[in-house]
Amino acid sequence: MDARNPTTAFQQAELTLRGIVLGAAITVVFMAANLYMGLKTGMTFSSSIPAAMISMGAFRLMGGAGILENNIVQTQASAAGTLCNVVLALPGLVLIGHWHGFPFWQTTAVCALGGLLGVAFSIPLRRALVSGSDLPYPEGVAAAEVLKTGQEEAGGHGLRDLLAAAGLAGAIGFATTGLKVLGDGLSGAISLGGAAFRTGTGFSLALVGVGYLVGIGACLALLTGVVIAWGIAVPVLTALAPDAGKTAGQAAEAVWSEQVRLMGAGIIAVGGLWTVASLARPIAASIRTALSSTGSSLGSDHPREERDLPIAWVGAGALALCVPLALLFGAFAGPAGLGRTLTVLALAATLFTVLFGFLMAAACGYLAGLLGSSSSPISGVGILTTMATALLLPLLLGQVGGPDGERFVTAMALLLTAVIITTASIANDNLQDLKTGQVVGATPWHQQVALIIGVGVGALVIAPLLELLYQAYGFVGAPSREGLDPGSAMAAPQAALMTQIAKGITQGELPWMMVLIGAGLGVVLVAVEAWLRRRDLTFPALTVGIGMYLPLSVEMTIALGGILGWLAERRLRARVPGPERESVLGSARRRGVLLASGFLVGESCVGVLLAGADLMAGHSGALAIAGPGFASTATWLGLAVFLGGLGVYFWLVSAVDAEARV
Numbered sequence: 001m002d003a004r005n006p007t008t009a010f011q012q013a014e015l016t017l018r019g020i021v022l023g024a025a026i027t028v029v030f031m032a033a034n035l036y037m038g039l040k041t042g043m044t045f046s047s048s049i050p051a052a053m054i055s056m057g058a059f060r061l062m063g064g065a066g067i068l069e070n071n072i073v074q075t076q077a078s079a080a081g082t083l084c085n086v087v088l089a090l091p092g093l094v095l096i097g098h099w100h101g102f103p104f105w106q107t108t109a110v111c112a113l114g115g116l117l118g119v120a121f122s123i124p125l126r127r128a129l130v131s132g133s134d135l136p137y138p139e140g141v142a143a144a145e146v147l148k149t150g151q152e153e154a155g156g157h158g159l160r161d162l163l164a165a166a167g168l169a170g171a172i173g174f175a176t177t178g179l180k181v182l183g184d185g186l187s188g189a190i191s192l193g194g195a196a197f198r199t200g201t202g203f204s205l206a207l208v209g210v211g212y213l214v215g216i217g218a219c220l221a222l223l224t225g226v227v228i229a230w231g232i233a234v235p236v237l238t239a240l241a242p243d244a245g246k247t248a249g250q251a252a253e254a255v256w257s258e259q260v261r262l263m264g265a266g267i268i269a270v271g272g273l274w275t276v277a278s279l280a281r282p283i284a285a286s287i288r289t290a291l292s293s294t295g296s297s298l299g300s301d302h303p304r305e306e307r308d309l310p311i312a313w314v315g316a317g318a319l320a321l322c323v324p325l326a327l328l329f330g331a332f333a334g335p336a337g338l339g340r341t342l343t344v345l346a347l348a349a350t351l352f353t354v355l356f357g358f359l360m361a362a363a364c365g366y367l368a369g370l371l372g373s374s375s376s377p378i379s380g381v382g383i384l385t386t387m388a389t390a391l392l393l394p395l396l397l398g399q400v401g402g403p404d405g406e407r408f409v410t411a412m413a414l415l416l417t418a419v420i421i422t423t424a425s426i427a428n429d430n431l432q433d434l435k436t437g438q439v440v441g442a443t444p445w446h447q448q449v450a451l452i453i454g455v456g457v458g459a460l461v462i463a464p465l466l467e468l469l470y471q472a473y474g475f476v477g478a479p480s481r482e483g484l485d486p487g488s489a490m491a492a493p494q495a496a497l498m499t500q501i502a503k504g505i506t507q508g509e510l511p512w513m514m515v516l517i518g519a520g521l522g523v524v525l526v527a528v529e530a531w532l533r534r535r536d537l538t539f540p541a542l543t544v545g546i547g548m549y550l551p552l553s554v555e556m557t558i559a560l561g562g563i564l565g566w567l568a569e570r571r572l573r574a575r576v577p578g579p580e581r582e583s584v585l586g587s588a589r590r591r592g593v594l595l596a597s598g599f600l601v602g603e604s605c606v607g608v609l610l611a612g613a614d615l616m617a618g619h620s621g622a623l624a625i626a627g628p629g630f631a632s633t634a635t636w637l638g639l640a641v642f643l644g645g646l647g648v649y650f651w652l653v654s655a656v657d658a659e660a661r662v
Contacts, residue, residue: 012066015446019069022058023076023450024457026051030080031458033604035465038087039475040607041207041554042493042546048143048433050597051077053162056147067147067440074143075433075447079454082118083111083462085425088382089418091492092499094470095478098411101470107463109328113321114419115455117354118426120318121361123308123448125427126434129365140435146590147440161591165598166605169205172641173603176203177488178610180624183631183638185553189249194242195235196252201556203642206603208649209596211561218543219562225264225547226555228521233260233548256552259514261497264548265383266518267525271542272380274526308444318354325419326350332415336408341397348396349416356385357420361427378425379494380542385420386498389413390505406506413502426455465608472611485621497549518545564646565592568654592653 013019030047038044055073059065090110093099130137176182187200211219230252237255246254308314330346338345360381390413397409430451437447474484476491477499504510525541532539547555569585576584614622626634 012068014066014068014443015072015449016069018062019055019065019072020076020450020453022055023051023073023454026054026073026077027080027454027457028461029605030077030601031084031461032465032608033601034081034084035087035462035469036604036607036611037206037210037600038084038494039091039469039473039490039492041210042088042491042550044081044084044087047081047597048074048078048429048436049146049593050162050601051080052143052146053594053597068442068446070147071437071440071442072446072450074147075437076450076454076457078429078433079115079426079451079458082425082429083115083422083455083458085378086111086114086418086422086462087466087492088379088421088494089386089414089498090466091470091475091495092414092502093411094475095492095496095499096407096410096414096503097479098407100479102463102466104463106328106332107466108459109324110415110418111422111462112455112459113325113328114357114422115426115459116452117318117321117325117357117419118361118423118428119430119448119451119455120314120321121358121423122365122427122430122434122451123314124311125362125365125431126308126444129362129431130434130438137432137435140432141439143432143436144439146593147436162594162598162601165209165595166602167598168602168645169209169599170602170606172205172645173606174610175641176638177607178613178623180621180626181630181634181637182641183635185557186635186639187249187553189247189252191238191248191251192235193239195239196248196255197235198230198249198252198552199556200553201560202553203638204557204603205599205642205645205649207554207557208561208564208646209599211558211563212565212592212596212653214558214562216562216566217537217539219559221539221541221543222547222555222562223559225267225544226552226559228544229256229260229264229548230552233263259511261549262500262511262514263518263521264545265497265501266515266520267522267545267548268380268383268542269387269515270519270522271526271540271545272384274522274541304443306444309448322350322354325353329412329415333408333412336405338397345396345412349412352389352392353416353419353423356388357423360385360420360424364424364428365431378421378428379546381424382417382421382494382498383501385417386413386502387505389416390502394506406503409506410499410502413506414499417498417502426451469608469611472614488621491551493550493554518548560646561596564650565653568592568650571654588653588655595649595652 026047030051034044034047052070052074055070055077056065059070090102090107094101172182176184183203185200185202187198189196189198191197234252234255237259238251241255243251243254326346326349329349330342333342333345336342364378364381390409393409393412433451434444434447436442437444469490470478474481474486474489475496476489477496478489480486501510522541522545525544529539529541568588572585572588573581610623616622
């Protein structure tokens with residue numbers, strides 16, 4: 001069967017009840033995995049390809065399915081990998097004590113309204129950025145290739161690889177986080193002449209998978225941020241202001257947390273601004289094309305592959321969403337006692353969210369088409385939005401006095417940021433899905449309906465999952481609660497950074513010098529990125545900034561995954577003759593992606609299950625069988641298991657016979 005043949009494709013089932021049910025189940029699983037990973041490390045992963053593989057395996061057990069039905073399932077489930085970007089900002093409301101958990105209706109409304117706006121924005125942008133452009137959309141095309149491969153009998157090997165990797169990572173995660181018989185990382189610090197140096201790595205196969213997925217270019221940029229932060233900035237700052245009351249490790253951690261990661265924020269802010277500015281012309285062209293296109297309809301006078309939801313419906317839906325959005329902002333700000341200003345605030349916040357959200361959605365969507373979703377500046381969007389809202393809100397509200405007033409402004413800034421991040425993330429990922437659909441011959445309006453369902457399902461489960469993880473583990477920097485192990489608290493690094501920025505601006509205490517130094521570095525790095533891009537090389541400046549504010553153990557483990565993938569590819573290139581090389585490399589890469597996705601799903605889902613066990617027990621570490629005295633032995637055992645896992649992974653993704661396995 002040729003999936004690109006419109007006649008053949010049209011005869012297949014596409015938007016079906018069983019597909020919607022399966023897509024919903026996969027969405028919940030990957031939602032749990034992404035939330036766990038996002039709160040623990042600050043990184044989330046795309047669920048499209050593993051969702052496609054699970055869908056093909058599940059439908060095979062039901063008697064089989066066509067490529068279009070599988071495409072609908074992965075389209076719906078992709079919402080799990082994007083809605084979870086709300087963890088970049090929303091946990092900040094808990095960190096500042098404005099929320100004491102995640103209230104169901106407000107959390108659901110943030111995700112649902114932001115997600116539906118993202119879907120609405122992606123529909124007019126499809127004609128300009130997908131069907132009407134030559135943007136490559138590398139991840140969307142890759143997902144289409146996986147769907148095509150999965151239609152062949154050999155595709156079953158891919159599902160087995162994914163499930164085997166999930167089982168291995170889940171077992172290791174259970175031994176590490178649950179039983180405590182394996183250590184989760186190794187670190188050390190020294191002081192030389194008053195300058196503190198720190199190094200270390202984690203032992204997470206899931207993070208190795210993240211590194212493999214993002215590739216060597218992004219990992220080198222990440223390592224550049226590590227060198228700037230931990231090899232230059234931290235030693236210099238600790239030498240200039242030594243603290244005799246702290247160990248080298250404590251001093252290094254304090255300087256990084258309070259100052260150095262704000263330099264990373266400056267780099268990301270400049271990178272985000274540069275991205276938006278450089279895309280001003282194509283964004284404007286996209287908007288003109290979308291507005292001038294009157295052919296977006298369900299009518300039979302248009303080819304099936306070009307039928308979107310009617311633009312009139314989409315416009316009316318976007319306007320209708322403004323009403324509950326204003327009600328959300330009004331209800332959130334109600335307890336602050338703003339009087340008549342409350343209505344003004346709700347309307348202004350809604351207008352800002354829609355206009356700025358569309359701009360960010362278009363920018364992220366264009367960059368997703370150019371470089372892939374992983375390179376889209378979602379972190380930059382969050383930091384820019386946080387800065388803008390924290391600066392603008394006091395101008396609107398006037399002088400806010402006292403800790404309660406400052407906390408409210410900070411909370412409002414984080415809420416607006418959470419909605420806009422969700423909008424931009426969904427639009428960014430949806431355009432990749434629509435490109436996948438274009439390649440396999442799908443019907444756009446079917447995909448758009450599936451996207452809406454995916455947003456709805458994801459929004460309903462995200463609040464209970466966030467509440468479960470928070471109650472079981474807590475967050476670093478949040479008010480402590482009895483029964484929680486501080487060592488098990490989740491870092492929520494991106495939310496912590498955006499909270500630090502919003503609080504610093506609101507309270508007038510932000511170390512702007514660190515931000516400005518980072519901005520200066522960002523200008524240099526953006527110039528380097530542009531120069532390398534003209535030579536077809538990838539070195540994203542945004543990722544350098546991310547490398548400066550994510551925890552060291554997270555960054556180093558991710559970098560190991562990227563280096564491992566690069567070495568595996570070099571090994572294959574050296575061993576495979578020319579005519580067969582590209583086919584083998586493509587198959588090996590697909591297998592590596594599936595194994596990496598399995599690592600992520602297995603470790604994260606075990607983490608969520610352990611959170612449930614801890615919550616029922618009323619304290620952290622409910623299943624632990626090893627005490628503090630075993631910590632040193634657990635560290636070395638964890639290192640041995642981790643190195644063994646790296647070796648097996650390298651062998652699998654560099655095997656010459658990989659093409660026979662995927």
